Amino acid sequence: GKKYLPIDLVEKQYFQWDDGSNEVRQYFKEQCNKGRVLWILDGYDEFVQNIPEQLEDVFDHICQTQHHILTSRPYVIALHYDIKMEITGFIDENITKYIEQFFDQIKTESTDAFSNGQKLQEFLKSNPNIWGIAHIPVNLELICSLWGNADWTETKTMGMTALYNSIIIWLCRRYLARENPNLIKKQSRDQVYAECQQELSFLERLAFSAMESNSIIIPTTLLQKIKNHDDCSNVDFLQILNIGILKSYDDKAIGNAIHIEKQYYFIHLSFQEHFAARHLLKVLKSSNNESAIRYISCHKYNQRFLMVFIFATGLLAQSDYQSCNSLYWSVLEQEPLDL
Numbered sequence: 137g138k139k140y141l142p143i144d145l146v147e148k149q150y151f152q153w154d155d156g157s158n159e160v161r162q163y164f165k166e167q168c169n170k171g172r173v174l175w176i177l178d179g180y181d182e183f184v185q186n187i188p189e190q191l192e193d194v195f196d197h198i199c200q201t202q203h204h205i206l207t208s209r210p211y212v213i214a215l216h217y218d219i220k221m222e223i224t225g226f227i228d229e230n231i232t233k234y235i236e237q238f239f240d241q242i243k244t245e246s247t248d249a250f251s252n253g254q255k256l257q258e259f260l261k262s263n264p265n266i267w268g269i270a271h272i273p274v275n276l277e278l279i280c281s282l283w284g285n286a287d288w289t290e291t292k293t294m295g296m297t298a299l300y301n302s303i304i305i306w307l308c309r310r311y312l313a314r315e316n317p318n319l320i321k322k323q324s325r326d327q328v329y330a331e332c333q334q335e336l337s338f339l340e341r342l343a344f345s346a347m348e349s350n351s352i353i354i355p356t357t358l359l360q361k362i363k364n365h366d367d368c369s370n371v372d373f374l375q376i377l378n379i380g381i382l383k384s385y386d387d388k389a390i391g392n393a394i395h396i397e398k399q400y401y402f403i404h405l406s407f408q409e410h411f412a413a414r415h416l417l418k419v420l421k422s423s424n425n426e427s428a429i430r431y432i433s434c435h436k437y438n439q440r441f442l443m444v445f446i447f448a449t450g451l452l453a454q455s456d457y458q459s460c461n462s463l464y465w466s467v468l469e470q471e472p473l474d475l
Contacts, residue, residue: 140194142168142175142202171203179352180208181440225271232257234273238280249284256283265296274404282306297450300410304381308332311379335376336411338368340418343402343411347444348431352408353385354400381407406443413447421460432467 143161167173175198177183187195198204199215206215226234239253256279260267270276282303294302308328329336342362346354362368376382385399402408420428435441445468452461 138190140190142194142198145194168202173202175202175204177204177206180206184208225273226276227271231260231270231276234276235280238277239284242284252283256280259283263294266294266299269296269299269406272404272406275406278303278306295450297410297447297453300407300447301454304336304410305329307380308336311375314378332379334368334371335379336414338362338371338376339379339381340411340415341365341368343408344415346402346408347412347441350440352401352405354382356397356399359400381411409443410447413444413451416444417448417451417457417460417464420464421457425460425463429463429467432464433470433472436468437472 143164146164164173177195177198183195199206206217235253235257239249239256243249260270260279266279270279279299285306305325305328308331309323312323312328312331323331342354342359345358345362346352349358351358359373363371363373377384381403382400383403385401402411416428416431419425420432422428432445436445448464451457452464
């Protein structure tokens with residue numbers, strides 16, 4: 137195929153409706169040669185897994201000769217850089233401060249808000265995995281909201297999968313409460329799941345397809361594909377948005393726009409990975425499970441899917457997925473094996 141130059145990338149990304157003149161191309165080339173262009177190369181961990189052949193040379197050229205900032209999950213960076221920075225989210229002190237402020241704001245609603253905040257800090261620090269993901273601001277907000285609306289006083293330990301399950305059930309309860317606030321308090325976890333089955337199935341299938349297509353920003357074409365699936369054709373997409381797990385990419389009021397014709401993303405990649413794991417096991421325990429078996433076999437050593445398999449392993453402890461426990465581990469232990 138065609139070998140691309142740096143200007144070709146800029147034209148394709150930003151000026152695809154405007155034919156770039158030779159004068160513009162020459163000016164851009166001069167700016168590159170003078171070191172006056174800063175390239176932002178975002179999402180290297182997604183790109184490096186499957187670099188198109190026609191982009192290899194131009195990518196290497198930019199990395200070797202141009203000023204650039206490259207972003208990636210840290211586990212895939214094999215390139216040498218003089219300066220490396222890692223965004224870790226909240227530091228420990230930020231977590232303490234956030235919890236104090238959160239429960240201070242709800243003290244008028246709860247007489248024991250202060251002690252609840254202290255108990256939450258103790259709980260987080262005694263659960264290393266949960267303490268780790270609490271450094272992600274959106275996760276800490278959800279954990280605080282969940283803690284403020286549930287009785288965790290007897291809970292001593294909790295795994296990541298159980299936490300995400302609890303957050304999802306809390307979000308579903310909040311969503312259903314808009315229609316019937318009195319009834320929802322009496323419903324069990326299974327009843328809540330049953331009420332939101334269609335919406336959750338849509339999110340699971342969407343997350344799984346997005347992981348397969350290496351998409352964090354979910355395009356309208358993928359949304360339409362999921363919406364047209366038999367399991368999801370009757371789902372009201374607006375109601376899915378009301379659960380609060382999908383967010384609009386441009387962060388603008390939707391107004392009269394057609395909701396499904398916008399781009400979206402999961403509130404955090406870890407939620408996309410969690411829902412993808414749920415769909416993977418749901419397919420694996422079905423009679424038509426060949427695609428799930430191939431998925432596990434192909435991706436079990438791919439670091440990009442690590443969290444999907446971690447969540448899947450945690451989900452296997454639940455009664456809903458125990459029927460595929462043996463098959464899951466059997467496929468993982470089959471060839472190909474990592475030497």
